[in-house]
Amino acid sequence: xxxxxxxxxxxxxxxxxxxxxxxxxxxxxxxxxxxxxxxxxxxxxxxxxxxxxxxxxxxxxxxxxxxxxxxxxxxxxxxxxxxxxxxxxxxxxxxxxxxxxxxxxxxxxxxxxxxxxxxxxxxxxxxxxxxxxxxxxxxxxxxxxxxxxxxxxxxxxxxxxxxxxxxxxxxxxxxxxxxxxxxxxxxxxxxxxxxxxxxxxxxxxxxxxxxxxxxxxxxxxxxxxxxxxxxxxxxxxxxxxxxxxxxxxxxxxxxxxxxxxxxxxxxxxxxxxxxxxxxxxxxxxxxxxxxxxxxxxxxxxxxxxxxxxxxxxxxxxxxxxxxxxxxxxxxxxxxxxxxxxxxxxxxxxxxxxxxxxxxxxxxxxxxxxxxxxxxxxxxxxxxxxxxxxxxxxxxxxxxxxxxxxxxxxxxxxxxxxxxxxxxxxxxxxxxxxxxxxxxx
RNA sequence: CGGGGCAUAGCGCAGCCUGGUAGCGCAUCUGCUUUGGGAGCAGAGGGUCGCAGGUUCAAAUCCUGCUGCCCCGACCA
Numbered sequence: 001x002x003x004x005x006x007x008x009x010x011x012x013x014x015x016x017x018x019x020x021x022x023x024x025x026x027x028x029x030x031x032x033x034x035x036x037x038x039x040x041x042x043x044x045x046x047x048x049x050x051x052x053x054x055x056x057x058x059x060x061x062x063x064x065x066x067x068x069x070x071x072x073x074x075x076x077x078x079x080x081x082x083x084x085x086x087x088x089x090x091x092x093x094x095x096x097x098x099x100x101x102x103x104x105x106x107x108x109x110x111x112x113x114x115x116x117x118x119x120x121x122x123x124x125x126x127x128x129x130x131x132x133x134x135x136x137x138x139x140x141x142x143x144x145x146x147x148x149x150x151x152x153x154x155x156x157x158x159x160x161x162x163x164x165x166x167x168x169x170x171x172x173x174x175x176x177x178x179x180x181x182x183x184x185x186x187x188x189x190x191x192x193x194x195x196x197x198x199x200x201x202x203x204x205x206x207x208x209x210x211x212x213x214x215x216x217x218x219x220x221x222x223x224x225x226x227x228x229x230x231x232x233x234x235x236x237x238x239x240x241x242x243x244x245x246x247x248x249x250x251x252x253x254x255x256x257x258x259x260x261x262x263x264x265x266x267x268x269x270x271x272x273x274x275x276x277x278x279x280x281x282x283x284x285x286x287x288x289x290x291x292x293x294x295x296x297x298x299x300x301x302x303x304x305x306x307x308x309x310x311x312x313x314x315x316x317x318x319x320x321x322x323x324x325x326x327x328x329x330x331x332x333x334x335x336x337x338x339x340x341x342x343x344x345x346x347x348x349x350x351x352x353x354x355x356x357x358x359x360x361x362x363x364x365x366x367x368x369x370x371x372x373x374x375x376x377x378x379x380x381x382x383x384x385x386x387x388x389x390x391x392x393x394x395x396x397x398x399x400x401x402x403x404x405x406x407x408x409x410x411x412x413x414x415x416x417x418x419x420x421x422x423x424x425x426x427x428x429x430x431x432x433x434x435x436x437x438x439x440x
Numbered sequence: 441c442g443g444g445g446c447a448u449a450g451c452g453c454a455g456c457c458u459g460g461u462a463g464c465g466c467a468u469c470u471g472c473u474u475u476g477g478g479a480g481c482a483g484a485g486g487g488u489c490g491c492a493g494g495u496u497c498a499a500a501u502c503c504u505g506c507u508g509c510c511c512c513g514a515c516c517a
Binding site: 009011012013014015016017019034036037091092108109138140142143144146151155156157158159209218219283284285286318319320321322323352354355356357358385386387388389390391392393394396405407408409410417 | 441446450451452453466467474475476477478479508509510511513514515516517
């Protein structure tokens with residue numbers, strides 16, 4: 001992509017409304033624009049990151065055995081009356097009426113709808129287990145949206161819903177998601193720690209929040225330091241191996257970890273002082289087992305081997321990709337801007353033509369751009385007629401992992417400079433070596 | 441939902457107290473010079489001062505109402 005043809009509205013100054021670093025950097029880097037309180041448009045750069053995040057979420061959901069679908073944003077109020085949540089949910093739910101005065105709502109979550117779909121088709125225990133998920137926009141009319149994408153009203157959510165014949169099956173479904181989540185966040189360059197959590201309006205009695213530690217986090221969290229170094233299950237983990245998954249979950253729940261609502265100061269105090277981590281955290285995922293809370297009132301039942309009908313055991317599992325974009329920035333930035341982990345970066349590399357208009361420099365940069373693009377590398381080419389300093393500042397701000405500096409100084413020795421954004425490491429090499437480096 | 445604050449050019453702000461031709465920096469456009477860490481000079485464009493009433497000869501400025509947004513607290517992917 002040539003920067004001259006891209007849409008990247010960089011802000012040189014910080015908009016005054018942005019308090020936390022991710023909000024500030026997303027606005028400055030031209031990733032998003034606020035359209036109303038807690039409602040944002042994703043601009044091209046922001047969309048690229050959001051899609052990368054969704055891709056990882058999707059891959060790990062699929063790997064764990066969940067099946068993707070897509071439910072609508074608008075739901076009928078009747079569904080929510082069936083579960084009894086229509087009156088309970090309160091003002092957070094955006095209620096709307098269509099032209100026929102029918103009561104509708106913009107979905108804050110999809111338990112009712114997915115249960116309705118399930119019960120319409122599934123009759124037998126033989127069709128279980130089943131885990132259906134989608135990635136769809138949600139709306140929760142927060143009293144006070146803030147911190148940009150971190151606490152928006154409209155947000156993208158991956159929500160998965162598991163259906164099992166009994167509690168044992170549901171526990172395995174829960175464990176699948178637990179392990180999938182560990183892998184998902186790790187791939188995005190985040191250290192997420194599962195913590196015992198409150199179940200809130202979703203209900204149920206087993207729940208973990210996946211929290212990443214960040215000073216700008218919204219909640220106080222407490223955990224054992226050893227969690228920070230626990231190994232993440234590999235891509236070869238067998239999601240059908242019940243006891244293997246249980247072992248992983250057992251390990252990851254063996255030590256103390258709790259959010260402030262579930263915090264037990266006395267228990268926490270029994271840890272040796274150097275193992276006590278008390279920090280602020282950002283919730284990036286939340287999983288629930290809630291049994292028959294919805295299947296019972298909504299009559300989602302299956303026939304068992306004995307022919308008797310029983311309500312299915314369910315769980316739901318959320319990840320907020322739009323919030324994750326912000327969370328990743330909170331975890332990876334410096335004074336100059338964002339430092340994207342490669343897995344979620346909007347582009348893998350950026351070529352900086354440091355002397356646009358100089359024929360030798362233009363030729364070298366163009367050649368490099370064509371070569372990298374030809375090899376399938378997603379590269380942004382800064383071909384603007386701007387000063388080198390401005391280009392460096394932009395490149396640092398938008399956080400592309402690799403910067404390739406092409407200028408007369410290096411070209412005099414037949415070299416370009418390759419700079420890694422994450423650690424600032426830089427190295428002179430020939431253009432051919434630069435291509436090879438980026439192919440790794 | 442309680443408390444506080446803001447609304448003037450794309451962004452950041454001054455002007456308001458004490459009413460009288462709407463300003464500054466950055467950005468944008470043109471030209472020349474410049475080109476390895478946000479360049480210099482010269483010129484130009486861009487505003488129904490959030491909206492609606494009121495007071496006044498005259499309102500960005502004073503008064504009333506409304507709307508939007510932000511911050512702190514109680515609530516949440």
